[in-house]
Amino acid sequence: MQLFQLKNYNVIFEPITMTINEFKAIKDKNKDDDNMTLKEMSYVWFFADIRSDFQNILDESERQTEISLSISLPKGWQPSKEVLDAIEYYKSHSRTPSSGLYQASVAAAQFIEEQLKNPAFLISQEDSKGNKLYKLTDVSRLLKDVPDIMKKLHDARLQVIKEIESSSSLKGNKEKAMFEDGI
Numbered sequence: 165m166q167l168f169q170l171k172n173y174n175v176i177f178e179p180i181t182m183t184i185n186e187f188k189a190i191k192d193k194n195k196d197d198d199n200m201t202l203k204e205m206s207y208v209w210f211f212a213d214i215r216s217d218f219q220n221i222l223d224e225s226e227r228q229t230e231i232s233l234s235i236s237l238p239k240g241w242q243p244s245k246e247v248l249d250a251i252e253y254y255k256s257h258s259r260t261p262s263s264g265l266y267q268a269s270v271a272a273a274q275f276i277e278e279q280l281k282n283p284a285f286l287i288s289q290e291d292s293k294g295n296k297l298y299k300l301t302d303v304s305r306l307l308k309d310v311p312d313i314m315k316k317l318h319d320a321r322l323q324v325i326k327e328i329e330s331s332s333s334l335k336g337n338k339e340k341a342m343f344e345d346g347i
Contacts, residue, residue, distance in 0.1 A: 167254070168209045170216075175206040186253040189246040204247050206235050211243075212254045214263060215325050222274055262327050266320045273317055280306065 167181040181187050187205065194201045210216045210231045218234075221227040232241055243251070279286050280303075289297040 168205075168213065170209070175202075175209045177205050177209075181205075184253065186246070186250040190244075190250055193244060193246050203235050203237055204244075205250075207231055207237065207243065208247060208250045208254055210235070212251045213258065214266070214321065214328065219321075222270065258328070260324070260327060262320075263324045266317075266324045269317060269320060273313060276306065276310075276313065280310075 167178055167184070167187075169176045169178075177187070182191060187208075190204050190208075191201045194204070210218050211227060213219070218227050218231050221230055228243065231237075283303045286298050286303060287296070287300060291297055
């Protein structure tokens with residue numbers, strides 16, 4: 165779904181975007197404040213689109229704070245029901261099998277990150293018979309795998325972005341002619 169574009173670090177939404185109820189609700193909520201509508205629509209894209217640089221911030225509350233500061237939302241601003249609904253709509257309608265697998269991989273990486281933050285706790289885990297579940301060598305092996313995991317996540321993200329951009333019906337910000345791709 166190509167509802168938004170990023171040009172010169174500005175989010176631009178196609179006019180058709182406002183025909184979708186979830187996005188129109190943001191405009192209706194903001195009445196005549198077009199600047200706030202633009203900021204909240206930008207927030208939706210920065211928060212939800214895999215092409216956004218803010219997607220590297222895995223903690224959603226931290227991502228919210230960083231985006232809010234970067235696009236100069238008012239101090240204390242919180243996403244309204246309309247903004248949250250637009251985010252959910254955008255996420256669900258821009259999901260592909262590849263992006264779903266990528267998001268699952270990110271969740272697995274987050275789990276590994278949490279485990280590595282407290283290796284003493286990990287090593288102290290025991291089964292019901294008192295046997296250690298993990299050894300120091302297990303943690304060491306996991307640490308050795310981290311660079312490969314990071315590279316594979318990075319490559320997967322690029323592949324999903326490439327898939328999204330190539331599946332668009334737009335070419336060079338212009339709509340393709342009817343027979344441009346051939347018969």
